[in-house]
Amino acid sequence: MSRAGVRQTLAWRQGASLAAFLIPGVALWLPSGYSWGAALLLLCALIGAPGWWGRPLDAGTRRLSLLIAAMALLWGLDTGPHFGFGSAEAPLKYLAALPCLWFAVAAPPRPGALWAGLAVGGIGSGLLAMVQRHGLHLERAHGFTNAVQYGDLSLLIGLMALVTLAALWLRLTPPQRLLLAAGGVLGLIGSLLSQTRGGWLALVLVAPVFGIVLARRGMAAQAGRAALALAATLLLAWPFTHTELAGRLALVNSEVQAYVEHHDASTSIGQRFEHWQLAAHMGADRPLLGWGGDYEAEKARRVAAGQADPVVLEFTHAHNELMDMFARRGLVGVALLLLYMLVPLWLFWPTPARVRGAAGDAPDPVRLALCLVGILLPLAYIGFGLTQVFFAHNSGHMFYLFMLVIVQGALAGPAAAPEAGLPVGVAAGR
Secondary structure: OOHHHHHHHHHHHHHHHHHHHHHHHOOOOOOOHHHHHHHHHHHHHHHOHHHHOOOOOOHHHHHHHHHHHHHHHHHHEEOOOOOEEOOOHHHHHHHHHHHHHHHHHHOOOOHHHHHHHHHHHHHHHHHHHHHHHHHOOOOOOOOOOOHHHHHHHHHHHHHHHHHHHHHHHHHOOHHHHHHHHHHHHHHHHHHHHOOOOHHHHHHHHHHHHHHHHHHHOOOHHHHHHHHHHHHHHHHHHHHHHHHHHHHHHHHHHHHHHHHHHHOOOOOHHHHHHHHHHHHHHHHHHOOOOOOHHHHHHHHHHHHHOOOOOHHHHHOOOOOOHHHHHHHHHHHHHHHHHHHHHHHHHHHOOOOHHHHEOOOOOOEOHHHHHHHHHHHHHHHHHHHHOOOOOHHHOHHHHHHHHHHHHHHHHHHOOOOOOOOOOOOOOOOOOO
16 A cells, blocks of 8 residues: 555544544533534544545444444334334434445554543533532433433443453553543433433343453452452442432332332333333234334324323324334344344453454453443343333433444454553553
């Protein structure tokens, strides 16, 4: 490659790296922050198209591309009795992600830019939550979205920072460790101050999976560091959150009991139970393709017929990802949604071959950290989806979709000692 070609390649990698920083880095503490990095990545992909167009794609990128295209089709179709095209907003986001993915694989972002973004994103989220809760005296921190989306994404960014810290511990300088630790602590504080209970169910799923993954790879030290980091984070967060959290947790038992004994659907948990029951019945009546664009009208009809409490009309989704998909798009939609979670989990699973460095058979900590961040994304979304329809919100679509793009792109880069890129002037592993 000529010197001009090398300079151009480096410039595109800088653009992809900046996008990798921005996607988690400003996701929650700036308005529509989760879209900034995606917009930059799309701009780079379009301008740099001559450099990546026609470039052969590896098998993993091809599978991910087909999956994203299938999801674009799913979100764009009304699958009910009046079959046809619905809103174009969500499909356009997915179609725009395809050139971003191909660009990111051709000009891989530096992993360290992602680490820096996770640290800054967690810190910004936690500080904003503290300002909103203790400075503005809001009942719940919500950032620039709703409290559930904010709390869950803050938790996810914090957990990503912590697993990165655990995987890269020996290759980080003390300032870099401190930065990632702060991102982890404040990300979890942001979640706690949002008082979002459902998202913490994700920990029940994530913790054992990560323990098994690290143990099977002979990485007991990393597993221990991750557990200690999480425990320390919760201890540090307790003084800021214990009053609110204790109150919210105390409501769980009373709300469940009120629904079971009196069918009280007016509470947060009660309306979720009512929605789940309604969605199950609606899906069972149209099991293959669901109700599509007639979902809201059918829900209103059933409420009028006394088949569900009127409280369900106050919400636009069923507060459970799979149940909502079953009612709207049937088993076809459920199957695609499961693939949207399970295929990335398989693509990023830290197998020995996937995390092996260029120097030999030893696992490369940077590639391991990328894989751990990659599998954390679908695992957390599965947990979040138990009590929330994350893909009913722009933040849910954008963060999941473009984090997939960034992780896949970063894994396509050089395996040998990639730069940490954390803003302290020192490269990890160098």
